[in-house]
Amino acid sequence: MKQYQLGEFEEVVMLTVGVLYDKAYGVAIKKEIESRLRRSVSVGALQSALARLEQKGYLKSYEGEASEERAGRPKKFFQITAYGRKAIEFTRKTREELWSDIPKVALKLIMG
Amino acid sequence: MPHPPQIILRFFRWYVHPKLRDSIEGDLIELYRERVREKGKRKADILFAADVLLCLRRGIIRPAEGHQQINTYGMLKNYFTIGWRSLLKQRMYSAIKIGGFALGIAACILISLFIKDELSYDKQYPNANRIYRVIGVGNHNGQLSKGVHFQPPMAKALREEYIEIEKVGRYNNVELFGAANAEVRRADQMENLYEDHITFIDQELFDIFQPKFIYGNPAKALAEPLSVVLTRSKAEKYYPGENPLGKSLIFNDDKARPFTIGGVIEDLPPNTHLPFDIFLTLSGWEFWKGEQTSWCCSNYPTYIKIKEGTDPHELAKKITKGVIDKYIIPMLKEEGRSDIDEIVKNSWIELQPVTDIHLKSEGIWDGLSHGDIRFVWLFSAVAAFILIIASINFINLSTARSANRAKEVGLRKVVGSVRSNLVGQFLAESLLYSVLSFVFGLVLAILLLPYFNIVASKSLEMPWLDWWFVPALVAASLFVGVLAGIYPALYLSSFRPIQVLKGNLSMGSRSSSLRGGLVVFQFTISIVLIVGTFIIYRQMNFILNKKLGYDKQQVLYMEGTHMLGNQIQTFKEELKKLPMVKSVSISDYLPVRGTKRNGNQFSLEGRGKIDKPVSGQFWRIDHDYIKTLGMHITDGRDFDRDMASDSSAALINQEMVKQLGLKDPLGARIVNYSQTWTVIGVVENFNFESLKHNIDPVMLTLGNSPTIVSMKISSEDLQGTIASVTEVWKKFAPNQPARFAFLDESYARMYDDVKRMGKIFTSFAVFAIIVACLGLFALSAFMVEQRSKEISIRLVLGASMNNIVRLLTQNFMALIMISIVLATPIAWYVMQKWLEDFAFRVEMSWEIFLVAGLLSILIAIVTISFQAIRAALTNPVNGLRSE
Numbered sequence: 001m002k003q004y005q006l007g008e009f010e011e012v013v014m015l016t017v018g019v020l021y022d023k024a025y026g027v028a029i030k031k032e033i034e035s036r037l038r039r040s041v042s043v044g045a046l047q048s049a050l051a052r053l054e055q056k057g058y059l060k061s062y063e064g065e066a067s068e069e070r071a072g073r074p075k076k077f078f079q080i081t082a083y084g085r086k087a088i089e090f091t092r093k094t095r096e097e098l099w100s101d102i103p104k105v106a107l108k109l110i111m112g
Numbered sequence: 113m114p115h116p117p118q119i120i121l122r123f124f125r126w127y128v129h130p131k132l133r134d135s136i137e138g139d140l141i142e143l144y145r146e147r148v149r150e151k152g153k154r155k156a157d158i159l160f161a162a163d164v165l166l167c168l169r170r171g172i173i174r175p176a177e178g179h180q181q182i183n184t185y186g187m188l189k190n191y192f193t194i195g196w197r198s199l200l201k202q203r204m205y206s207a208i209k210i211g212g213f214a215l216g217i218a219a220c221i222l223i224s225l226f227i228k229d230e231l232s233y234d235k236q237y238p239n240a241n242r243i244y245r246v247i248g249v250g251n252h253n254g255q256l257s258k259g260v261h262f263q264p265p266m267a268k269a270l271r272e273e274y275i276e277i278e279k280v281g282r283y284n285n286v287e288l289f290g291a292a293n294a295e296v297r298r299a300d301q302m303e304n305l306y307e308d309h310i311t312f313i314d315q316e317l318f319d320i321f322q323p324k325f326i327y328g329n330p331a332k333a334l335a336e337p338l339s340v341v342l343t344r345s346k347a348e349k350y351y352p353g354e355n356p357l358g359k360s361l362i363f364n365d366d367k368a369r370p371f372t373i374g375g376v377i378e379d380l381p382p383n384t385h386l387p388f389d390i391f392l393t394l395s396g397w398e399f400w401k402g403e404q405t406s407w408c409c410s411n412y413p414t415y416i417k418i419k420e421g422t423d424p425h426e427l428a429k430k431i432t433k434g435v436i437d438k439y440i441i442p443m444l445k446e447e448g449r450s451d452i453d454e455i456v457k458n459s460w461i462e463l464q465p466v467t468d469i470h471l472k473s474e475g476i477w478d479g480l481s482h483g484d485i486r487f488v489w490l491f492s493a494v495a496a497f498i499l500i501i502a503s504i505n506f507i508n509l510s511t512a513r514s515a516n517r518a519k520e521v522g523l524r525k526v527v528g529s530v531r532s533n534l535v536g537q538f539l540a541e542s543l544l545y546s547v548l549s550f551v552f553g554l555v556l557a558i559l560l561l562p563y564f565n566i567v568a569s570k571s572l573e574m575p576w577l578d579w580w581f582v583p584a585l586v587a588a589s590l591f592v593g594v595l596a597g598i599y600p601a602l603y604l605s606s607f608r609p610i611q612v613l614k615g616n617l618s619m620g621s622r623s624s625s626l627r628g629g630l631v632v633f634q635f636t637i638s639i640v641l642i643v644g645t646f647i648i649y650r651q652m653n654f655i656l657n658k659k660l661g662y663d664k665q666q667v668l669y670m671e672g673t674h675m676l677g678n679q680i681q682t683f684k685e686e687l688k689k690l691p692m693v694k695s696v697s698i699s700d701y702l703p704v705r706g707t708k709r710n711g712n713q714f715s716l717e718g719r720g721k722i723d724k725p726v727s728g729q730f731w732r733i734d735h736d737y738i739k740t741l742g743m744h745i746t747d748g749r750d751f752d753r754d755m756a757s758d759s760s761a762a763l764i765n766q767e768m769v770k771q772l773g774l775k776d777p778l779g780a781r782i783v784n785y786s787q788t789w790t791v792i793g794v795v796e797n798f799n800f801e802s803l804k805h806n807i808d809p810v811m812l813t814l815g816n817s818p819t820i821v822s823m824k825i826s827s828e829d830l831q832g833t834i835a836s837v838t839e840v841w842k843k844f845a846p847n848q849p850a851r852f853a854f855l856d857e858s859y860a861r862m863y864d865d866v867k868r869m870g871k872i873f874t875s876f877a878v879f880a881i882i883v884a885c886l887g888l889f890a891l892s893a894f895m896v897e898q899r900s901k902e903i904s905i906r907l908v909l910g911a912s913m914n915n916i917v918r919l920l921t922q923n924f925m926a927l928i929m930i931s932i933v934l935a936t937p938i939a940w941y942v943m944q945k946w947l948e949d950f951a952f953r954v955e956m957s958w959e960i961f962l963v964a965g966l967l968s969i970l971i972a973i974v975t976i977s978f979q980a981i982r983a984a985l986t987n988p989v990n991g992l993r994s995e
Contacts, residue, residue: 026139043143044167047136051171063135069145071113073138 004090006058012037013049014058014088017078025064025075026050050078058084114148116141116160124164129174136167187533188540195541198517205513208890209506210549212883216502217553217592219879222564223495225572226872230483233383233470237321239417242278244424244463246270246414246431247476251458258462258476261410264403266435267314270414273434276422281317282394282412283386285310285479295672295848296390298350299360299370302847305349306672310363310390312397320417321386327357328375337396339374343389347376363392365675382571385469385480407443413478415466424463432461451724487869494873497637498880503596504630505887506545510538510600512627512894514607521604522612534605542597543590550589567871569864628927631891634884635931635968636938641877642964643939644946647956648870651947654954655863661798662703663742667855668833669702669822670841675848680818686840692827693837697740700817701731703800704858707820714811716772717781717788726771728809729800730784732817738763738795740824741855748778748793751814759814762789766797768809782811789813802862803952822855830854885975888924892976896920896983903983904991916984921976928972932965939964 006014016032017024026046033041053059064075080088124140125133140163147156199206237243246266250257262282271280293308315334318341325333326344333341340361347356360370371392380386398404418427436456444452464476471485521534529537558574565572575581676683680698687696700708713725735751737743746766751758762782769777780791789811797807827833834852841850860867896903903916940956947953 026135027142030139030143042166043136043139043163044165044169044172047132047139047167048169048171051132055171066138068113069142070138071115071141073134073141075138076135 004087006087006091007049009045010049010053011088011091013046013053014080014084017059018080018088022077022079024078029078053084054078057081058087114145114153114156116144117157120161120164124167127168127173129172132172136172140164187536191537191540192544194520194537195544198541199544202513202516204893205509205890206545208886209509209545210552212502212505212886213546213549213592213596214552214556215879215883216498217550218556218560219498219876220495221553221557222560222572223491223876225561225574226564226568226570227488227492229383229570229572230471230488233483234385234466236381236384237466240467241465242420242422243320243415243417243466245466245469246416247462247464248410249460249462256475259410260413260476260478262412262414263407263410263439264412265405265407265439266412267316267414269435269439270416270431271316273438274427274431276418276427276430277416278419279316279320279417280414281314281320281416282414283311283313283317283388284394284412285312285388294363295365295675296350297362299362304365304675304848306851307346307390309388310392311386311388312392312394313388314394317415318391320415323377323380326376326378327355328373330375333375334391334393335395336372336374337393338369338371339393339395340371341375341377341391342373343377343379345379346389347373383470385466385482387480407439416463424465428461428463432459435461481865491872491876494641494876494880497641498876498883499592501634501637501880501883501887502549503592504634505883505890506542506596507599508627508630508887509890509894510542510597511603512891514600514604517604518607518612521607522609525607525609526613531605535601538601538604539594539597542600543593546589546593546596550585550592554585564872564875567868567875569868627891631888631924631927632931632934634887635928635972636935638877638881638884639931639935639964639968640939640942641873641880642967643935643960644943645870645874645877646960646964647943647947647954648866648873650954650960651950652863652867652870655803655866655950655952656860658799658803658952660703660859661743661796664704664856664859666825667741667822668825668830668837669820669853669855670837671820671851671853672848673698673821674818676818676844679844680821683840683844684821686843687821687823687837690833690836690840692825692829692833694824694826695736695740696821696823697734697736698816698818698821699731699733699737700819701729701733701800702820702822702855702858703741703798704855705802705862706858708817712784712811714768714772714782714784714809716774717783720783726768726809728768728771728811731810731812732815733812734814737812740822742824743798744796745793746796748791750793757790758792760787760789761792761813763793763795763812764791765795765807765810767807768811769794771809784811799952804950806951881971885971888972889975889979892920892924892979895923896979900983900986900991904986904988907984907988908992913981913984917977917980920980920983921973924972924976925969928969932961932968936961936965 012033013029016029016036020028020032026043029050030041030043030046033039033046050059050061054061058081059078060081061076061078064077066072066074121137124137128136140160143163144156144160147159151159234240245260246262248259248262250259264282267280267282270277293306294310295304296307297304313334315332318330318334322330327347328341333339342350342356350356350361351359356373356376359373361373362370374393380388403409418424436459440459441452441456444455464473469480469482471483471488473480473482474484474486524534524537561572561574564570673680673683684696684698687693708731710730711727712730713727714730715723715725733751735753738745738750745763748763751761751763755761764777764782772780772782774780774791777791777794782789782791795810795812799807800810801808823837825833837852838850841848899920903919906916906919939961944956947956
């Protein structure tokens, strides 16, 4: 259990990296999250999460080409590792288990 | 393309982790440009700044320890290991580095203790910053005379007329009045003991200085007439193991006026300027009738404690005006003086902070022995120089032997050390040396402290218990380590790895000119110290052997003879009968310090109100005085027993003749206060004060002054003479111990302070020279090692030992010569300043510099030639074999 610790924001970042596939670098991830989740994400929050995830081994990175738009700085692209995939799958599995175990009545009552 | 604000970007680059820098910066710039397009530059700037601030997160910020190292412990350990190994590998050089440092540090510790003690004087009184000593200044044609003695009622005037003054207290230890020394005994015993630190004081002086009382009420201990306060050690002396409160002491056999003990105080600490141990009250006491209310005579040092917030300068001005207007002018008018305006204009009052008294009383005549702020400076300088010389050794040896470490440096660089690592390494090494040196230096200082105390006549201790001492030592050792290590560290770490590893580095030659400069510096200081020592010694010799105008050899004198009362003349006759006694004289006034002195005014008859009076000494002597002391009458005659008129006759010294402007002194009539004296003879000037001062006018008249009996003796057997004289004395005064002194010894004691300073100076000069020589020794050893191949080849080709020694010494000789040239004017200037203190002094002459120069060359040659001769005697095969 413990080994696949993933925070909520971290999970979102992981998933977004997955969504963007080979275009997942800082600004793109940020925009994707902002548009899908309708919340603003600061560069700092995103980058520290990326750094954390990379350190845990869930993501790996490689440097892309430098562009004039970025004043000659290379983009840093992220990819989900196999280990990272296990982590999000684990999270997903646990969530689904939780969903399926909620008695129907309980949800009805809340909705009703 | 728009650019984000540089300052914020720079801030970002400063804190961000280097690995993340490019990618995040790229993101930030990309966003920024997008925002500039969409929202305008101003808004984009603000959002950029916000983003940068929000990036301040764990994981993004650069780690504190830097990116190359995670843990420096291993490296540090390695530095010290390597340092320790290289220390052991080159034992001689290490021993010299550490030994020199240790000597320097020991000297510094001792000097610091000395200086600290000198600076601690009189700081112990509560509110010491509000206590002042009143100083009277007189301006005599531009020459200021400063005195501390005031008229008895001065204190009362100050107390009553100036609200700024909280307390006023006086003391009086004028020997003329029986203060200063006395024969003392308990009222219930007969045996007298001699005490010589007695003073009369006001109760209020105790209120100002607030000594710690053991017995008695501090506020009233001296309030009653005829009360006395003792220090603890004196109380123990007279009343061992008892509480002496209320008991009586008798002074000088004056049974009618016993003093009652009103209190006992702790012994005064050694760092007070008032060295007394018996305090007699001034309350209700008068030395003569009407004395306490008379403004005639100044005998009382007066101290005040001012109220908080008072400006002492303003107060001094106010007192000057007030006292002169109210008291001095009326008194002068009464005397009928015509030069009142002149006197008033040239006299004023100053207030001297009590904490300045010990070190800053130059030129103030107070009869106390003082330190001298200039010596504090001088010794600080000497301490600093010794330390610098030791540091120079360290620097020279470290850089000279750099070749030995060059490979190491190169290799370390190749495997990834950056320069700061290497600087750190060599600093760590020099810290190792400096800490070791401090340990040895401290041990040395502890061992030397007892001797230093004897030489400096102090009772200094290592202040282990003071909170600052150990931290200060640690801080000092770190500081010195860094100071001495920084240059070698920078130098050694600057080697280029490729050159070093190829073996291109010429062996430590690069900084040889710097090394030469440092050697010159060391020897310049050493030579200045040698010259200083020589001159101090010459001046000492000059003082001790100067023709003084009297013969101080073989004069024995006894003090305390006034106890004999009327029998003193009989005693004198008895002494004369002794075979070894040539002549005997009764007089309190001897030309050495510690006997009676006074201040008097003289003028020619009839001109008292016209001329400025001449101030000088007025001594009472007897018929045998001139003969006993071997003084010379240059004109006229000595006193004669057969001339009844001699009771109003006087001898005057040549200085008096000069100052009174007498053409024909014999028969001149001189007035002293109300009495007139006829001059019958002129005595050759004789030195009766320290040779620091000029000779003052003296008048000698017949009179009774029975405290001291002096005798000229002919025997070489001094012990036997003292025994015979004591025997005679016992017949007259069985209860009274006899106190003997020899005039030449008392004379020599007058220069104890000069001698003491000379000794301290000499010992530290020797320290400095030893340290400098150690350095030279090591440098020459290094040089021999370096040139061993050259020397071997020369020897093979037939060079003689002479050639080799000359070859090796000539470089250093040139440096020593430069030092001599530099040192001469410095030494000349400094020692001229020192000699200016003495009115009678030796002339500075070129031989001193010649001798000092030759001596330093000799020292250097001896130091170097040891190595040079060894080199010349080695088998040349040893130097050449390796190739």
